[in-house]
Amino acid sequence: MNKEAAEESTLQEQVEDHASTIQQKYGTFGGVFVPTLLTILGVILFLRQGWVIGNAGLLGGWLIITLAFVIVTFTALSMSCITTNIRIKAGGAYSIISQSLGLEVGGSVGVPLYLAQTFAITMYIFGFREGWLYIFPGHYAIIVDIVVFGILFIVAYLSARLAFRIQYIILAVIIGALISVGASVFTGAMEHSIQWWGAFPGAPGDNFQGVSFWVVFAVLFPAATGIMAGANMSGELKNPKRSIPLGTLSAIAISYLVYMSTGYWMARVAPVDELVSNYNVMIDYALWAPAVLGGLLGATFSSALASIVGAPRILQALGDHKIFPGGDVFSELAENGEPRNAIILTGGLVLASLLVRDLNTIAPLITMFFLITYMMINLVVFIEQRMDMISFRPTFRIPKFVPLLGTVGCLFTMFIINSTFGLIALGFVIITYLYLTNRKLEVPYGDMRSGLFVSLAEWAAKRISSLPENNERAWKANLLVPVRSSRELRGNFSLIRNLVYPKGSVKLVGMSGQNDDSELRDSLMDFAISFQRENIYAQWSVIDSTNFEDAVLNSLQTLQGTFFKPNILFLRLPAHKHYDEEILSIMRQARLNNMGIQLYVEDTIAQLGRSASVNVWIHEQSPEWDLSMELGNVDLAMLTAYKLKVNWNARMRIITVVEEPEVEKAYQYLNNLLDVARLPDVIPHVEIGNFETVMRNAPQADVDLLGLPEEPDLDKLRSYVEETQSACVFVADSGNENILA
Missing domain, CATH: 3.40.50.620 (HUPs)
Known part of the structure; x- marks a missing residue:
């Protein structure tokens, strides 16, 4: 990078930092803890946990809850670790993955993550509607959906700060619901003996034909997928390195205690037959049912609110990096720092999906996109740890087994929940990655890809050193091309390209005895770039020497110790005889160095x-x-x-x-x-x-x-x-x- 480009990059970073400083408004409690907690304490807690306990028994239910929370906790630990090692920008998980594995990988995960967050809003609105119709069965479902969406959209469009203030009210409502549940212990409601391990009878919808442990796990696991709600606000936090780890992990810990304790409460207040057939157990057995109904409505509304605030932030970050054509429009911010264009598009998608009326078919796909995001975050940390690079200095350190188990756990869960949708989701990510690779995105910051490839090359070099040196089956054409002038190389370019394509390599060595060799350097760099455009690995260097023969011989001897050492010396025999003795001497030395020779006439x-x-x-x-x-x-x-x-x-x-x-x-x-x-x-x-x-x-x-x-x-x-x-x-x-x- 030249001086002007470096100065431009630095200026751009300063502008971005200034803009982010204007936006950063939220602390740990309001910006991360509350939205994460409210998203996890959602509709599954109020309507499906009783069914889980009824099928699996208390120990089985606790095991399912613990397993789900272990997977997301490992992901949260990995996210906390990598967050403290980078200057995280807007976009949450997208920013984390992009700054580690590049925009192509980040975008291939960020696009489905945005879609998952967007369609999750619709699912939460449907959940709110079910609770509302439980209270007011005479209301029209479509009217309820549109009204709730309108309120959510207006709040998100006006200000995220307003959304967070509303979430404080909802938090109070949910706390009231949990108090109403806990207070029932004083009424003698906990009278049933505990079934420690269930018979897994199934659900009333399938006439209790029986289910497996993993099907029950798949029903509960989406409850734990709300851990990104706070991280999505990464671009607007006062101190994301502190807020994301502290807020996310504390929200997970409290949520886990709530799920475990309410699971025990359910196992004691209702018989097994009622747990598996009545989804409203928590409402029916609470001390004051309206409080739990309020908690159910508040939980679904707050989850939708967190998503309609977070999803446009992901879209804004995607647009800012031109992940898709025309993305600049969605990267624009209003005067108060709100990505209103991104909010409008998100609102349009949600409204369109509301008119479909049923997203049950693609609901598992939404969970898959979340799981792929979690898996990639774990994978990023695992790779960073294994590379042992000096740049990996997180202030929040975790054991090396955490990201590994997190990666495996997320992949395992994907195929446990729905293997078909798991493959579809992975296919979507791969197709998006291939599309973004062809777009030649401009990376605004450094990532660890070069370090990753260097580490892989070092590992390969160490492995190869233990193998026999001469492997005839692995032979490739790796040319050493001495260059006197760029004109000479231009005439040989096509032939050299076809001698090595596709898996060979070219090492261009310019010989310059002049004081000013900038022209030769520029030419060699241009030729190397041209070879790389042809998908040929090419390197170049210039040797300052007035003696062509000595320079070539030095190159021959020096490069023999390199990993990608040349195995063929490519020479051009001119029509005149001025260089004949020189060429003969060079060829002799090439033979002594066990190099092949291609002499082009x-x-x-x-x-x-x-x-x-x-x-x-x-x-x-x-x-x-x-x-x-x-x-x-x-x-x-x-x-x-x-x-x-x-x-x-x-x-x-x-x-x-x-x-x-x-x-x-x-x-x-x-x-x-x-x-x-x-x-x-x-x-x-x-x-x-x-x-x-x-x-x-x-x-x-x-x-x-x-x-x-x-x-x-x-x-x-x-x-x-x-x-x-x-x-x-x-x-x-x-x-x-x-x-x-």
Whole structure:
């Protein structure tokens, strides 16, 4: 990054920090604890926990509650850990994942998370409606839904501060409901003996045909998926590094105690038959039923309110990073810091989904998106811990098993609840990731991807060092290309690209003896970028030396100790003889360093022609014509020719020259060679006579590949271009290639 770009990036960060400082208004209690607590203490607590206890028994129910809360607690611990290691911005989980694994991964999780939060609003409104119709059965359901949505939308549109003030009132209502439940112990209501382990009879909707432990777990688990309610406000917290860990974990702890204690209360106040058939046990057995009804309405309303406030914040963060086209519109903030454009779109989606009238079909998908988000947060921390990078210095540290178990737990829960929807959700995330990868997003901050890949490379390097050095089956073309001038490289670019694509690499080494080598550096960088655009791994460097030969030899020796070391030296033989001695000396040193050689002699007239045909010339093998694993100086030539054949979609011939009595044996040998080398679509060709004479009459090709002698006559090699009327590449094996492997 140049100086101007760095200054622009710094200025942008300062502007963002200033804007976020204006927005940050909320503390731990109001910004994180209350919305998280109210979202967890939702409709399942009031309407479904009795059914869970009735099916599983008290111990089974406690086990289910504990298992659900352990999974979300591990996620909350991971979220707390990573939050204290980064400067978290708007978007909550999206910001955490993006700053760790990049915008593509963050966006692929952030988009479904936003949709899940949005459609969850609709589900909460439906839950509120059910409680309302319990009190007022004569009211029209659609009217109730629209009125509740209108209130939620107006509150969210006006101000998040107003929403939080309303949540304080709802918190008081829910506390009153729980007091009404607890006070019933003084009326003698807890008279039934405890069923410690249930028979899992099922539900009245399926005529009590029986259910499994995991089906009951799947019913209760969504109650614990409200832990992101506070984190969604990350961009508007006074101190997110403190508020998110403290507020989230304390809300989870209190919620867990509430679920465990109300589970015990339910097991004592009602018989098992009533627990599994009557969803209104808490209302019927509380000291004052209206308080519990108020708690039920308050719980669903507060969950919807937290989501309609949090979801637009995720959309605003997605738009700010241009995750989707036209996202700039939703990144805009009103004068009071509210993302009103994002609120309007969210409201529109909720209103449209309300008109569908039934989201039960996709309800499990909403839970899957939450679980994928939790899994990714755990995975981020697990990766960061395993990398042991110095940048990972969270002030809230957790044991290494926590994110691992959190990741496994979330993945396990996804497929326990609904394996089909689990696969659909994962597929949606993968498709979104592929789409975002093709969008070439501009990353506004650093992430840990480079560190992750470096760690993987280091691990691979250590593993490879314990394996045999010469692995013929893993061979790839890794070219070292000495460069005198950018013009020379420009003429060779296409050929070099096709010699290494797709899995090979190119190391460009510029030789500059000038004081100002900036032009060469810029050219090499541009060429390296061009190779990378072709999906070829490329590096470049410039050696300040007036002696081309010494510079190349130093490069050869130095790069032998690197992990991605070159295995082929690519040289271009000019038409003039000025560099002949230099080139001969360099090739000798390359052989001593066990490197293959590709010496390219250009056809100045035809260039590479149509890039439609390739000839490989091999020595005749008389008298034995024995095919063995040691073919002599043939392997690299054939591998090179095959590369060109595939990348050019070209015709490939393998040619040998023999005396007339050997023709049949020669064809048999070539066919056997092509069969063992697994090259069935290559044409064997045998010429009769003298090699130099035959070259003029052989089938025409755009490139001819020939063996490079130990001590070549470079003038003679140049003459072959005229003889064949094509470009020639003279090839010498390193001994590590094998076309038969």
